[in-house]
Amino acid sequence: MAYLSSLLKPRRSYSALRDQLGSVRRVYLSGEQIQRHDDMAQRDEIVLLLHGFFQTRNIWEVMEDRLRHDGYGVMSFNLAGLLRRFNTQPIDTSAQLVADKIEGLAQRHGFARVHVVGHSKGGLIARRYIQHYGGDRRVKSLITLGTPHHGTPTALLGMALMGFGTLTSSARELLPGSRMITTLRRDMFPAHIPLTSIYSREDLVCPYWSSRLLPRPGEHGHMENVEVRGRGHSELVWNGAVYRLVRDRLASAAQLWRERTAR
Numbered sequence: 423m424a425y426l427s428s429l430l431k432p433r434r435s436y437s438a439l440r441d442q443l444g445s446v447r448r449v450y451l452s453g454e455q456i457q458r459h460d461d462m463a464q465r466d467e468i469v470l471l472l473h474g475f476f477q478t479r480n481i482w483e484v485m486e487d488r489l490r491h492d493g494y495g496v497m498s499f500n501l502a503g504l505l506r507r508f509n510t511q512p513i514d515t516s517a518q519l520v521a522d523k524i525e526g527l528a529q530r531h532g533f534a535r536v537h538v539v540g541h542s543k544g545g546l547i548a549r550r551y552i553q554h555y556g557g558d559r560r561v562k563s564l565i566t567l568g569t570p571h572h573g574t575p576t577a578l579l580g581m582a583l584m585g586f587g588t589l590t591s592s593a594r595e596l597l598p599g600s601r602m603i604t605t606l607r608r609d610m611f612p613a614h615i616p617l618t619s620i621y622s623r624e625d626l627v628c629p630y631w632s633s634r635l636l637p638r639p640g641e642h643g644h645m646e647n648v649e650v651r652g653r654g655h656s657e658l659v660w661n662g663a664v665y666r667l668v669r670d671r672l673a674s675a676a677q678l679w680r681e682r683t684a685r
Contacts, residue, residue, distance in 0.1 A: 441654030442626050462495030463531035467562075467676050471498040472520070474542025474568075475580055475592065476508050477656075481541065484660040485668075492669060497536070499523055501547070503591070509543065510584060510591040513602055517550035517557075524560055535562045535679070537672055541659050542628060543596060545569025545619075549606050558612040563675030565618045565668055567658040568625050570632040572607070573598030598632070613644055616678065618671045620648045620664060627655035 462468045469489055471482045479498045489496045499520065503510035511519075528534065538561055540548040545566030551557035552564060570577075573596055580593030595602035611617055621633035630649065637645040648667055650658075658664050 441657040462497055462527075463533050465493060465495030467493075467672065468495040468497065468533055468536045469672065470520075470524070470536045470538045471496065472538065472540040472544030472547050473498070473501065473509055474544050475577075475596065476503075476510060476583065477542070478508060481656060481659050485539070485665060488665055488669075494672070495533075497527070501544075510593070512592045513543070513547055513550050513595050516547045516592075517555045520547060520551045521555040521557065524557075528560065535560055537561070537563045537565070537675060539565045539567065539668060540569060541567045542569055542655065543592065545571070546596070546602070546606065549611070550602075552615060553606065553609050553611060558615065561615055562679050563616045563618075563671065565620065565671050566633070567620050567664070567668075568622065568628045568633055568655050569619060570596055570603075570628045571619065571635060572632045573600055573603040574628045574632045576627050610638075611641060611645070613640065616644050616646070616671070616675050618646045618648060620650065620658065620667055622650050622653040622655075622658060624652055625655045625658070 471479070471485065473479050473481050479500055482498045486496050486498065500506070501509040501511065501516050501519065509516070524536065538548045538552075538557075540546070545564070546569060548557070548561075548564050548566070549571075552561050575598065577593050577596035580591065580596065584591040584593050592602075594600060597603070617635065619633055619635045621628070621630050623630050625633070634647050635645045650661075650664060650667070653661055653664060
């Protein structure tokens with residue numbers, strides 16, 4: 423309640439809107455801010471970043487810089503969609519795009535596996551890629567930030583934004599009980615890939631209950647929920663404390679894979 427009441431204060435309203443949806447100027451209106459780097463194969467660990475519905479890869483600018491500073495190779499893709507940049511395509515289309523890009527880059531640069539960090543819908547794209555498009559052979563770990571693993575009612579706003587079906591989009595797939603959400607929850611997530619869901623109680627786009635993983639028998643050992651407080655939906659991508667959580671999970675997953683390959 424304290425967080426919601428703060429939204430009514432004029433001096434807080436813009437900051438709160440930015441924390442939930444991202445900077446209008448830097449994320450939505452700017453041209454591509456992310457610089458292309460082809461040195462990922464020179465790093466021991468590579469991270470793929472996948473952004474959410476109606477956002478652009480510009481939202482990863484801060485995390486890309488932090489990851490590179492900490493020694494990771496980093497990739498983020500333009501996931502196409504509305505105006506060829508806003509990630510509105512169906513999840514299957516995006517998962518196939520990710521699969522094709524990863525295979526091409528793996529052959530070109532000679533790496534075998536990557537870690538994936540997905541924000542919001544980007545986490546669902548990552549799950550679909552891993553569970554149904556061969557990503558289980560390419561991914562070391564998956565971390566999701568504010569991802570609606572159980573769907574989110576705010577997808578109705580996305581449907582309205584896309585003209586309630588007038589424009590092809592994935593908004594309907596993000597609703598609770600959609601065929602996509604049901605399929606992802608029905609099929610087992612690969613046991614050899616650690617999956618961490620980081621979410622916030624103050625996320626107004628993807629409520630915390632939509633992001634909490636509910637492991638079934640056989641999934642408890644490789645699935646983890648991490649709750650943070652006081653962070654908006656998009657703020658999860660650039661907040662320093664959240665980044666430290668991401669960095670710790672990446673380091674743990676990298677160590678796990680080193681131990682496995684050393685046996």
